[in-house]
Amino acid sequence: MLEIRNLHAEVNGVEILRGIDLVVKSGEVHSIMGPNGSGKSTLAQVLAGRTTYAVTQGEVLLDGKNLLELEPEARAGEGVFLAFQYPVEIPGVSNSYFLRAALNAVRRYRGEEEVDAVDFLALVRAKVAALEMDPGLLKRPVNEGFSGGEKKRNEILQMVVLEPRLAILDETDSGLDIDALRIVANGVNALRDPRRSFIVVTHYQRLLSHVVPDFVHVLYAGRVVKSGGKELALELEEHGYGWLDQQFAQAARA
Amino acid sequence: MAMAGSISNLPRRREREQARAATMSTEVRDRYHELFALREQGGGVADAAWSTGLRHRGFERFAELGWPTTRMEDWRHTNPAPLASLEVTLPPAGRVLNGAARRILNAAPVLPGATDRLVFVDGCYAPGLSYSSARAGLVALPLAVAARAQEDLVLRHLASIDGGESGALSALNQAFLADGAFVWLGEEACLEGLVEVIHVSTAGDDCRPAATFPRTLVVAGAGARAVLVERYVCAGETTHFANAVTEVYLAPDASLAHCRVTETSARSYHVSSTVVHQHAGSVYRGHAITVGGALVRNDLAVALDGVGASAVLAGLFVADGREHLDNHTLIRHNRASCTSRELYKGILADHATGVFRGKIVVAPLAQKTDSRQTNRNLLLSQGATIHSQPQLEIYADDVKCTHGAATGRLDEESVFYLCSRGISLPDARGILTGAFAAELLDGLPSETLGEQLRDTLHDRVGLVRLC
Numbered sequence: 001m002l003e004i005r006n007l008h009a010e011v012n013g014v015e016i017l018r019g020i021d022l023v024v025k026s027g028e029v030h031s032i033m034g035p036n037g038s039g040k041s042t043l044a045q046v047l048a049g050r051t052t053y054a055v056t057q058g059e060v061l062l063d064g065k066n067l068l069e070l071e072p073e074a075r076a077g078e079g080v081f082l083a084f085q086y087p088v089e090i091p092g093v094s095n096s097y098f099l100r101a102a103l104n105a106v107r108r109y110r111g112e113e114e115v116d117a118v119d120f121l122a123l124v125r126a127k128v129a130a131l132e133m134d135p136g137l138l139k140r141p142v143n144e145g146f147s148g149g150e151k152k153r154n155e156i157l158q159m160v161v162l163e164p165r166l167a168i169l170d171e172t173d174s175g176l177d178i179d180a181l182r183i184v185a186n187g188v189n190a191l192r193d194p195r196r197s198f199i200v201v202t203h204y205q206r207l208l209s210h211v212v213p214d215f216v217h218v219l220y221a222g223r224v225v226k227s228g229g230k231e232l233a234l235e236l237e238e239h240g241y242g243w244l245d246q247q248f249a250q251a252a253r254a
Numbered sequence: 255m256a257m258a259g260s261i262s263n264l265p266r267r268r269e270r271e272q273a274r275a276a277t278m279s280t281e282v283r284d285r286y287h288e289l290f291a292l293r294e295q296g297g298g299v300a301d302a303a304w305s306t307g308l309r310h311r312g313f314e315r316f317a318e319l320g321w322p323t324t325r326m327e328d329w330r331h332t333n334p335a336p337l338a339s340l341e342v343t344l345p346p347a348g349r350v351l352n353g354a355a356r357r358i359l360n361a362a363p364v365l366p367g368a369t370d371r372l373v374f375v376d377g378c379y380a381p382g383l384s385y386s387s388a389r390a391g392l393v394a395l396p397l398a399v400a401a402r403a404q405e406d407l408v409l410r411h412l413a414s415i416d417g418g419e420s421g422a423l424s425a426l427n428q429a430f431l432a433d434g435a436f437v438w439l440g441e442e443a444c445l446e447g448l449v450e451v452i453h454v455s456t457a458g459d460d461c462r463p464a465a466t467f468p469r470t471l472v473v474a475g476a477g478a479r480a481v482l483v484e485r486y487v488c489a490g491e492t493t494h495f496a497n498a499v500t501e502v503y504l505a506p507d508a509s510l511a512h513c514r515v516t517e518t519s520a521r522s523y524h525v526s527s528t529v530v531h532q533h534a535g536s537v538y539r540g541h542a543i544t545v546g547g548a549l550v551r552n553d554l555a556v557a558l559d560g561v562g563a564s565a566v567l568a569g570l571f572v573a574d575g576r577e578h579l580d581n582h583t584l585i586r587h588n589r590a591s592c593t594s595r596e597l598y599k600g601i602l603a604d605h606a607t608g609v610f611r612g613k614i615v616v617a618p619l620a621q622k623t624d625s626r627q628t629n630r631n632l633l634l635s636q637g638a639t640i641h642s643q644p645q646l647e648i649y650a651d652d653v654k655c656t657h658g659a660a661t662g663r664l665d666e667e668s669v670f671y672l673c674s675r676g677i678s679l680p681d682a683r684g685i686l687t688g689a690f691a692a693e694l695l696d697g698l699p700s701e702t703l704g705e706q707l708r709d710t711l712h713d714r715v716g717l718v719r720l721c
């Protein structure tokens with residue numbers, strides 16, 4: 001479903017992604033781990049269409065379609081969803097307005113009928129309840145003054161409302177308390193479906209014991225340097241990333 | 255060598271410029287003098303004997319002051335020359351094109367709760383488009399009618415409260431005084447609903463733009479409360495020049511919410527002066543909404559002349575194309591314990607230019623003044639420009655005064671966030687623009703007016719309504 005081949009991206013002339021290859025099939029959950037600054041968020045943002053990063057080489061196909069040619073809004077229409085590591089605060093725009101505008105925009109893109117205010121309210125109320133969110137957050141401006149955990153839960157709310165084909169969660173677990181982590185994981189698991197895939201960026205095993213990945217990849221200095229099954233995450237948790245530096249130091253000496 | 259040449263040329267160039275300005279000034283004065291004489295002798299003012307003195311004094315003052323130039327501090331960022339070069343004509347008196355006016359009025363449909371509506375077409379009162387509730391405690395009449403019935407009352411206030419600070423353009427308005435709105439509120443009159451005063455411009459063509467000189471006088475008795483919506487709309491196809499003056503007089507504890515909305519086409523010109531005089535304990539809430547115009551200059555001067563008076567000034571100005579909008583506000587804290595709050599926001603697209611100059615003067619008597627001023631501007635394009643100039647003059651020592659100004663562009667990260675959820679780029683920008691303007695549109699005393707303006711601003715700068 002998603003194929004990333006030899007993807008290179010740079011910002012201000014500095015290369016951050018240096019040849020990424022990754023194939024995610026329908027229904028799979030892939031986890032991406034790696035040290036701070038290795039390029040995980042950059043990869044996530046490039047997939048969502050952030051133009052701050054210039055793609056210099058490679059291709060990204062979603063169901064055979066060249067994603068890199070599409071504007072961010074068209075990618076969302078095609079089913080790409082990114083839960084941001086740092087969700088943006090948008091003063092003056094209510095959360096429920098934003099959610100409905102987003103839902104109707106992707107529905108229009110997919111040739112589906114728009115949802116009216118009444119139906120939308122019913123729909124979103126149910127999802128808010130399932131995520132055990134404070135319904136008051138719907139009336140407030142998008143993410144403004146939300147606590148760290150509330151922001152992350154709000155990203156998941158958007159995900160369950162938009163029902164993407166490919167959901168990319170960028171450190172959605174950081175900032176969540178133990179109960180919230182379980183609730184968010186349940187939200188993700190409820191969406192697991194043979195036609196839907198997930199890329200879960202995380203630093204910790206915690207989330208992965210709830211949302212069990214099919215594959216785990218280690219990103220280091222803009223490349224996938226190791227891939228494995230879910231046990232790789234446990235290994236990393238135990239040993240950290242020091243071995244990577246040693247390996248690369250050796251490679252550099254050789 | 256070239257350097258030396260240009261330096262030695264400088265004084266001569268300045269001389270030339272000054273000579274040109276002087277010639278221009280004489281030309282404009284002559285042009286307006288001709289119009290003035292024609293009107294005074296041609297019977298255009300036959301039934302306006304009540305204002306003869308005012309008109310002549312107005313013209314004298316205009317002739318004395320001369321047309322403003324960019325050398326004046328007040329006109330540094332707005333070149334008044336394009337106004338001077340308009341070869342204006344006066345629309346024929348008594349000609350009211352109801353059909354044409356009705357079409358334009360569709361853009362300003364009656365607001366719910368409007369109990370009284372005074373409509374003027376090209377400066378002339380249009381009784382067929384107006385109506386009145388005839389309520390106790392309220393007089394809402396054309397100025398000319400009111401002056402005939404209550405000459406004393408009208409003359410006592412008209413042109414009495416600008417304290418000699420008025421410029422040449424408001425003197426010109428006085429010189430061509432014809433008609434306008436007179437709104438009087440009796441003591442303790444507490445009016446439900448709102449009073450609308452609407453000026454529609456229809457006449458004029460490219461060679462001879464029509465000039466109108468609307469005048470509004472509001473007198474609120476002690477403890478009276480009301481909402482006034484003053485609105486200027488114009489036909490898009492032709493060029494007009496409107497030069498408006500509004501005077502507001504608030505007796506002790508009176509309270510007025512005053513929306514002043516100008517929607518001017520990209521080919522038309524609008525200058526205005528609003529002066530507000532406040533007695534003790536009175537409250538003035540000004541909502542100044544300015545949309546478009548080839549050149550618009552709005553002056554608003556508020557004098558807090560009684561202990562404990564308060565003024566809240568909210569302004570939104572929006573321009574695109576090559577439009578130029580200039581807002582000058584002046585708040586005089588003349589007595590103790592007065593409060594002023596001012597928030598002006600500008601939204602500028604394309605190659606539009608905005609000017610905000612907000613001056614606050616705290617007199618020695620005005621201890622315990624509490625004043626806050628903010629100007630924020632949103633530039634929607636690289637080519638848009640803003641000149642923002644807050645100015646505080648404080649002559650008292652026990653005061654709380656703050657001011658701040660900030661100008662920015664749409665936040666790219668926010669735009670991306672919205673787009674990543676499927677929202678199109680124009681909509682994402684429009685939503686953020688709507689959010690920027692929201693507090694000013696939501697704060698209007700008429701929700702419907704806010705909605706009408708959102709539609710206008712959608713067409714103008716893509717603003718998306720957020721409900």
Ligand SMILES: Nc1ncnc2c1ncn2[C@@H]1O[C@H](COP(=O)(O)OP(=O)(O)OP(=O)(O)O)[C@@H](O)[C@H]1O
Pocket residue numbers: 011012016034035036037038039040041042043052085
């Ligand atoms: N706009 C930018 N300008 C300059 N450098 C940038 C920019 N964006 C990212 N980088 C750099 O690219 C590198 C990768 O950043 P990225 O955010 O992708 O890391 P990450 O793997 O998500 O790290 P973390 O685990 O801390 O979230 C970092 O060194 C970062 O400083």
Ligand SMILES: [Mg+2]
Pocket residue numbers: 040041042085170171
């Ligand atoms: Mg990151």
